[in-house]
Amino acid sequence: MTELDPRDEPAGPAAPPRRTPVPTSATELPDQRPDSPQIHDDEWIHDDHPYQETSDHHDHDDEAEPWIDDDSEHWDDDDDRPGRSRIVVALVSIAVGVALVVGLVWIWYGRQVNPPGPPGAVVNIEVPTGVSVRGIGAILEDKGIISNASVFNFYAGRRGAGPFQAGTYELRANSDFDSVLDALAAGPARPAQAQPVARLSIPEGYTVSRILDRLVESVPGTDRAGLEEALRSGAITSSLRPADQPSFEGLLFPATYEVGPQADAVSLLGDMATEMEVRLDRLGIASARESINSRWGLDLSDYDLLKVASMIQAEAGNPDEAPKIATVIYNRLSRGIPLGIDAVDRYGAELAGTEVDFTDGELPFNTRRRQGLPPTPISAPGEFALEAALVPADGPWLYYVLEAPRSHVFVVTDEEFLAAKRRCRELGLGCG
Numbered sequence: 001m002t003e004l005d006p007r008d009e010p011a012g013p014a015a016p017p018r019r020t021p022v023p024t025s026a027t028e029l030p031d032q033r034p035d036s037p038q039i040h041d042d043e044w045i046h047d048d049h050p051y052q053e054t055s056d057h058h059d060h061d062d063e064a065e066p067w068i069d070d071d072s073e074h075w076d077d078d079d080d081r082p083g084r085s086r087i088v089v090a091l092v093s094i095a096v097g098v099a100l101v102v103g104l105v106w107i108w109y110g111r112q113v114n115p116p117g118p119p120g121a122v123v124n125i126e127v128p129t130g131v132s133v134r135g136i137g138a139i140l141e142d143k144g145i146i147s148n149a150s151v152f153n154f155y156a157g158r159r160g161a162g163p164f165q166a167g168t169y170e171l172r173a174n175s176d177f178d179s180v181l182d183a184l185a186a187g188p189a190r191p192a193q194a195q196p197v198a199r200l201s202i203p204e205g206y207t208v209s210r211i212l213d214r215l216v217e218s219v220p221g222t223d224r225a226g227l228e229e230a231l232r233s234g235a236i237t238s239s240l241r242p243a244d245q246p247s248f249e250g251l252l253f254p255a256t257y258e259v260g261p262q263a264d265a266v267s268l269l270g271d272m273a274t275e276m277e278v279r280l281d282r283l284g285i286a287s288a289r290e291s292i293n294s295r296w297g298l299d300l301s302d303y304d305l306l307k308v309a310s311m312i313q314a315e316a317g318n319p320d321e322a323p324k325i326a327t328v329i330y331n332r333l334s335r336g337i338p339l340g341i342d343a344v345d346r347y348g349a350e351l352a353g354t355e356v357d358f359t360d361g362e363l364p365f366n367t368r369r370r371q372g373l374p375p376t377p378i379s380a381p382g383e384f385a386l387e388a389a390l391v392p393a394d395g396p397w398l399y400y401v402l403e404a405p406r407s408h409v410f411v412v413t414d415e416e417f418l419a420a421k422r423r424c425r426e427l428g429l430g431c432g
Contacts, residue, residue, distance in 0.1 A: 134149075209270070215227060
C-alpha cells in the first residue's frame with residue numbers, strides 16, 4: 001500500500017476583526033479584503049504576523065479615530081458571492097459552448113448521413129470483387145453518391161453492413177446513407193463474373209511488423225516500405241490512436257480478410273483499423289471505462305484498454321482465464337504495484353533491438369521496475385482479449401503462475417505466489 005505523507009500546515013492565528021480603525025500613525029494597516037476565490041488501458045510481481053492590539057489601535061477614549069463601516073468597500077469574510085457568481089457564469093458559459101459545439105457537430109453529422117435536397121441523377125457504380133466496405137465508401141464519395149467516406153464507413157460499421165456483392169449498381173447522387181446501404185444489400189443490377197478470392201488470415205497476437213510481413217507475402221505487388229509510409233503519413237487512420245502516438249501497434253484487428261485480384265495491401269490495413277474500432281464499439285467500451293473507473297478508481301482511455309487487452313492476449317493460456325488476468329492487471333494498477341509482465345519487457349527489447357533487461361527502470365517497457373501501463377499495446381488483441389479487458393472477473397488476485405501448460409493458478413499473497421512458483425519450477429513449466 002502506498003503511504004501518504006501528511007503535509008498539512010498548522011493553522012495560523014485567527015484573522016483580525018473585520019472593523020478597522022482609521023490609522024493615526026505613519027504606518028497604515030493594509031485594507032482587509034477577502035482573497036479572490038481559486039479554482040483549483042510467467043510473473044506478476046507489480047507571518048503570520050499576529051495582530052498587534054496596541055493602545056494605538058484600541059484607544060476607545062480617542063474620539064478622533066472613527067470606525068469605518070462601509071459595506072460597499074469591506075465584504076464580510078464569509079461572503080464570497082461575487083466570486084461564486086463569476087464561477088457560475090463561467091460554468092454556464094462553458095456548458096452553453098459545449099452544447100453549441102455538440103449541436104453543430106450533430107447537425108453536421110446528420111447532413112452527411114441524410115444530405116439536404118433530393119437525390120440526383122442515376123450513377124452506375126462498379127464494385128470490384130473482394131473490395132471492402134471501406135473501399136466501397138471511397139468509390140461512392142469519388143462518384144458523388146455520398147459526401148464523406150469516413151462518416152459512411154463509421155455509419156456502415158454501426159449497422160454491421162456488408163460485405164456486398166461485386167458488380168454494377170445503379171445509385172443516385174446525393175443519396176442518404178440508408179438508401180445506399182439498402183441498395184448495396186439488395187445486390188447489383190449486373191453481378192460481376194465470379195473471380196477467385198483468396199483469404200488472408202492475420203493471427204491474434206501479431207505485432208504490426210509481423211502483420212506487414214504477412215501482407216507482403218500474401219498480396220502480390222506489395223512493398224513493405226509503401227505500407228510503412230501509409231501508416232506513417234496518415235493514409236491509414238484510427239480514432240483509437242492518440243494524436244501524439246505514431247505507433248499503430250494494437251490498432252489493427254486480427255481476423256480473416258477476403259483478398260480479391262484487385263485488392264491492395266494499404267486498403268487492407270485500413271480495413272483492419274476500421275474493424276478494431278467497430279469491434280470495440282460493439283463491445284461497449286464507453287460503459288466499460290465507466291465501470292472500471294467506478295470499481296478501481298482508474299481513469300483509463302480507450303487506448304489504455306487496448307494496452308490491457310494486448311497484455312491479456314500475450315499472457316492468457318486460454319480464453320476462460322482471460323477475465324482473471326484482466327482483474328490481476330487492474331488490481332495491481334490500482335495499488336501502484338508494477339505489473340511485472342515479462343512479455344511487455346520482451347516486446348520493448350525487440351522493438352529497440354537489444355537484449356531484455358529487467359533491471360533497468362529507465363526502459364519505457366520495463367514492467368518490473370516501472371508502475372503503470374506500457375507506452376503502447378504490444379500486439380493485436382483478438383475478440384476474447386478485448387472482451388476480457390472490458391469485462392474483467394471479480395476477484396482479489398494479485399498474481400498468476402503457470403500450474404499446467406496453458407493454464408494458470410491465481411493467488412493473492414506473496415506466500416501463495418512463492419509457493420506456486422516453486423511448484424511451477426518443479427514441474428518444469430519455465431518459471432524463472
